[in-house]
Amino acid sequence: MSTSLQTELPHAELFEPTRVGSIEVKNHYAMGPMGPLGFSTAEGGWNQRAIEFYTTRARGGIGLIITGVCQVTNPADGVPPGLIPNPTQSPGLFMTTSRDLTERVHGYDAKIVLQAGAGFGRVITKAILGGRTPVAPSAIPYRWDPSITCREMTVEEIQGVVEQFRITGAVAREAGFDGIQVHAVHEGYLLDQFAISFFNHRTDEYGGSLENRLRFAREVVEAIHAGAGDDFPVQLRFSPKSMIKAFGVGAMPGERFAEVGRDIDEGIEAARLLVSYGYEALDVDVGSYDSWYWSHPPMYQAKGLYVPYARQLHEACPDIPLIVAGRMDDPELAAAATADGTATLISLARPTLADPEIVNKLQRGRRDLVRPCISCQEGCIGRIEHYSSLRCAVNPLAARETERPLPQANDRTRMRVLIVGGGVAGMEAARVLAERGHTPVLYEASDRLGGVVIAGGQPSFKEDDLALIAWYERQLEDLGVEVHLNSPVDAAVIRASGADHVLIATGSNPRLLDLGEGVPVVEATDALLDQDALGKQVVIIGGGLTGCELAISLRERGVEVTIVEALSDVLEKNAPLCMANHAMLHDLVPYRGVEVLTDARAERVTDAGLLVSVDGEQRLVPAQTVVTAIGCTPRHELETEVKAAGIPYHVVGDARRCANIMYAIWDGFEVASQLAK
Incomplete structure (x- = not known):
């Protein structure tokens, strides 16, 4: 230079x-x-x-x-x-x-x-x-x-x-x-x-x-x-x-x-x-x-x-x-x-x-x-x-x-791989397959890549999550990966894909609660994407990682927040979390003024908030919006269609097991790096 x-x-x-x-x-x-x-x-x-x-x-x-x-x-x-x-x-x-x-x-x-x-x-x-x-x-x-x-x-x-x-x-x-x-x-x-x-x-x-x-x-x-x-x-x-x-x-x-x-x-x-x-x-x-x-x-x-x-x-x-x-x-x-x-x-x-x-x-x-x-x-x-x-x-x-360079495809092993889902697992798989000389084709049902990381990256302290999505988008563009947005995949798409292999990276579905009629009940992913619409009093059901991070983010906006947690403490049950991150988030919740109700069960919403049972007694927690942050379940219903089409496949990321960004990326890498060596 x-x-x-x-x-x-x-x-x-x-x-x-x-x-x-x-x-x-x-x-x-x-x-x-x-x-x-x-x-x-x-x-x-x-x-x-x-x-x-x-x-x-x-x-x-x-x-x-x-x-x-x-x-x-x-x-x-x-x-x-x-x-x-x-x-x-x-x-x-x-x-x-x-x-x-x-x-x-x-x-x-x-x-x-x-x-x-x-x-x-x-x-x-x-x-x-x-x-x-x-x-x-x-x-x-x-x-x-x-x-x-x-x-x-x-x-x-x-x-x-x-x-x-x-x-x-x-x-x-x-x-x-x-x-x-x-x-x-x-x-x-x-x-x-x-x-x-x-x-x-x-x-x-x-x-x-x-x-x-x-x-x-x-x-x-x-x-x-x-x-x-x-x-x-x-x-x-x-x-x-x-x-x-x-x-x-x-x-x-x-x-x-x-x-x-x-x-x-x-x-x-x-x-x-x-x-x-x-x-x-x-x-x-x-x-x-x-x-x-x-x-x-x-x-x-x-x-x-x-x-x-x-x-x-x-x-x-x-x-x-x-x-x-x-x-x-x-x-x-x-x-x-x-x-x-x-x-x-x-x-x-x-x-x-x-x-x-x-x-x-x-x-x-x-x-x-x-x-x-x-x-x-x-x-x-x-x-x-x-x-x-x-x-x-x-x-x-x-x-x-020591495992570099990645094994490269040749005329005998080169494959066309259909990747269903544009979260981090799907993007990592597409990146690695393209680097190896395979032909990944990625389908995403929504209008952008990133999956749940888009929502997770909304708090001010999670800007690097969004930067990671941007990095993947740039990598896939530079590698010439074929990406289809606003493109749900069904049996017809699978059969017409001409794929030699399918990777199901469809992520997860949030667990939901039927809390009756009253104030709006919003799932955590939607809440993260539109925090200003939640009002000035919010109750979050679930004190795991997502619930606690949303609570801190809302407090930065001046919102009164109460976490309702069924277990004896917040962060007792969630995806893997290293000690330093766990300890700081655990300490931040009370330090930032978030009220926490533990050993508490959400009963139903009313026009004034959420009825909660604590120590056998029912109390009303005032709220303009109730947010549910109670985990997710793998979403891999396409597996039946892929089996029926007779195409070899793998399930990766949250579609296989709900965890965190690390395990989603590692899943995508592992399968894509070893496929058709």
Whole structure:
């Protein structure tokens, strides 16, 4: 690309070379660290899946890759061998596999730093803990079960971990990494627990003053330099503010509260000390395991949510290079953060899962081609929580790059495939089939593509759902996929299609209630599409994901909202939902002023609202409109017609099983990628 052309592209300054500490980077973009679950050999080295994963992002234009955290050996934590890569479990193997990784990444003029962690402490999950007593700086409550009190780490155990970092420094340098990022005085991990007085009640040299509480972190960076040399760059993942109201209780955005963790003033003081100890750059976010929806922000958090805190840190300590994350995929937001010096590098984590080519596409001025991250966190955090495997909801090939390229059709295997339904399952299937050289023909009964995601994307915080639909529309157009809108499919269409295979992606039908005569009763999908027509008092029957998101959206419009839920709490029964998203939405409902009636049964509507039975007593909830959000059932009645026509078929997405966007996309991808190989 010529210089003159590049300067005409938007935000060309983001793609100019820069320096973070002593590391020269070709642009202002870093790949944020994400837990490398599924990336380890049994001996703690990198497997081929990991090498392809990071290499793909380097090829996609990232300037600096920060690996997911590789825990050094910490017997007090007891992380099982082979769960995640470990530079000290088998240093020789780690060095060998890391050489393959670093040399391939460097081939794309990208830099790569190894993120190495001291341990989990009180936030270690029960699955990893395996029945042992968790450790912490002091005898404090275990994050996942406050009835369990953590055991205080001994000085000998602390020194053992420090020694592991000396080994890690030597291994990382020899393996070709461009530096180490220590994990972490952030998010409430072990080093952070030592640094925060709320967690650290020690009276020895590792407790008391801020300098003492940071001693563990200081000894770690000194040990790395002892192993790798004083000129080897060491960064730190750092949270200048914890957002903790109490053990296990986080704060809402904009809420006035008393910080019991690290406040911003102490965060600034700690940053100065940490840099004086030898950390040359800070990778900044906000939050903790006690306020997890800050450290792992769902779509309910604002874009660029960490920038205001990073800016305070930058203004107080302008000489400290900062890497800033937090829903920063908007290049305008990124450019503003770098222009005023707040961020040296912009960190993209989940957006690189959704689209490994995001930086290259932005540099070409083709934001319209970027597959958006929808911040559902179901494929990344959710899969890590439940299955110890990093994936992505909208990109089924994330962490499966070894399966590229997709098998291509030839003259013998090429098929004409009729796809019935233009939701995300049908669109993903059409996209993949077209990429493979098959001929998909997509029929959609309504006047646009997107299915129920159109309605789901109406709240202000779900704009990326609509962006995903737009991305699919562009992909199908560029691939030349034949699309028929306003085209219901029946037996005649099936027989006349000439299809070799049929994919039934007809979605689902909402469950409905007969509530008699009275105020209007509207199904949730229709309500989301026309929220202004619902009036100023709305009752929502059903406190699942859809009902709660609609309630928050209506509150933004000033509507009085009551949720009527048959179970004992909201969000008890719905499609899969990762912990951070579940926790934030659960907390947002009361914070935004939504009234919730639990263990309640909707009886019937009247001219004044909804009659509800609560604890055996009937009460009237005033409403101008009642909305039903009580789930859905698969819609696959065409299956009989396809069988009768004798055409091979598959049912995908909600038509097979009502779930969420991730499972619909994965269904469409799986069938389309394997059909007629």
